[in-house]
Amino acid sequence: MKVIRSFLKIFTVMVFLFLYSPIIAMVIFSFNESKSLAVFTNFSLKWYEKVIANPEVWRALYNSFWVGAVVTIISLILGLMMAMAVTRYSFTGKTILESFILIPIIIPEIAEALSLMMMYIFLNIPLGPVTVIIGHIAFDISFVTVVMRARMVGYDKSIEEAARTLGANELQTFFRITLPTLYPAILAAGLLAFTLSFDDLIKTLFTTGPGFKTLPLVIWSYAARGGVSPELNSLSSFALSISFLFAIFRLRAERRMGR
């Protein structure tokens, strides 16, 4: 038993090493003075200075944020409507509706993105930020609905009835009771929606117009063109810190819900 236990322990540690080493190496070498990817010569911030001095990066970061914000708000509204309909009422065709919601999660993004691009071109819709936003919402709705539905299963409807008995109308009840009660679920779904939009590459790649780039697109174009470089190491480490920040928000939101 002891042998099995220590084997499992070593194995687990090795897997953790496998998961962490590429990311840690990337961050370490982003602070390397020389261009070498193998030998760390001296601590330096010069690659970060290069990244910070690059206006393309700032524009892309700004684009990622505002696209993510718009996508999140619209997906939340549409996803909340869908989740409320599915969890509160029973109606015919619900099973079909559920698969209708799940399919966007299942279909490979590349097929989805190329199809949307074709429709934009077919309908002569000019590509740009709006087409990117629409593309992101189209898959975000499903994720938001699934997350919200899972959180709404144990929802206690009696407080709404109490509010109604006390004379509040439907809209008052919704804004004063339903929405605040669902706040943790909305927060969790919103952070997920934002992360999906913020990190998205494929859909953005095919639905964007000339000159409109998000942060993943900038990283992608450098990585596809030149492969690994110290400058890209620092840009990626920078993007990594943003992802971490959002992950921590998400974790805290989930913690709050656990209580």
Add this chain to the structure above:
Amino acid sequence: MGLMDVLLKYVRKNVSVKVALLLTPPLIFLAVWFYAPFLIVGLYSFDMINIYREITFTPSLVHYSRVLSWTGASGIFLRSLYFAGINVLLCLLLGYPVAYYISFKVKKYKDVYIILFIIPFWVSFLIRTYAMMGLLDERSFFNTILLSLAIIDSPIKIMYTDVAVILVMVYNYLVMMVLPLYANLEKLDKTLLEAASTLGAGPVRTFLKVTLPLSMPGIMAGFLLVFIPSVGEFVIPELVGGPSNYMVGNIIYEIFMGARHWWVGSALSMLFIAFILSLVIIYIRGVGERGLAI
């Protein structure tokens, strides 16, 4: 009574109106911006849109027969299945012991282990892939260390091979296997294991006869979560592979963007989507709806 009150009263009375009001906006959005594009693809694939982007009502299977008669197509489908299959297998082989260890052997701070496991997956998919490129690069410290220790005498050239594609897939998808497995193992009634050992089964026998069969739902959920997205992988073969490691997604991309042949590209897309959906349907038939309760 104002108009608002009249409306509210009407809505209050009719549940079906409520449902319709809630469902119409999201469904219209999905129908127009998610499902309609596939309709366009369908029309292209059946040769019902001409080069002037006009819809013609003369469906034809010519593009499907071009895809199916192209011998390379089956090879690429097979390669995608093969890559995804190996990926699932490796994720299971690496992930099962980890999930098992955390669930059964760790007494304190299980949550800490799980969070430590998840942290690398907070990083976006693209950056994780890029980080792996750094490790696989010929010039990487990894190769240098192995060289200086004289373990190898020339740098390992993994980049732009099948091995690189599979390795990066495992790196990216491992979490999708471990989390459902862990959730499943956590729910497993541990007294059953004690019962098995009281009745004289050794640890190996207990594992094979009790733990493994009981963790099948977790394995199946992990299988779906890893297999489906990895069959449709596009970014990884593009960045760490080359034309000889391309998967279906890359070929569809090449036909659309490189050859600009939308008709054949559409036919291939339709076949691909049909393939993925039939896999999911087979899975649901086999495992049941609860398999999708992620």
